[in-house]
Amino acid sequence: MKIVDTVKTENRAIEIITEQLESDGLSFEDGILEDTTVRCECGETTAVRWLDTLGNCNKLLVVGICNCCGDDEASISDVLEMI
16 A cells, blocks of 8 residues: 555645645535545554545545644645545
8 A cells, every 4th residue: 555645634634625626626515525544654544535426527535644644734736645
C-alpha cells in the first residue's frame, strides 16, 4: 500500500475534498463520503473518501487523517489522492 501525506483533522480532510470538487465544477452532494483507511508514515490510519454516485465523473477522492504526522496546513496537491 502506498504511503500518503495526511492532514491532522477530519474537518480539514472534508474541506480539501469540497475545495477540489468546487474547482472541478462538481457538487459535494453528487456523491457520498465514506470512512476508509490508508497508510501514512505512522502506519495504517483513517481516511475519508468521496465517491461519485450520480455518474457525473469517474472520481474517487481520498484524504488521509493522522493526528501524529498529519498537517492541516498541507496543500491540496500534497494530501489529496484522486483515483
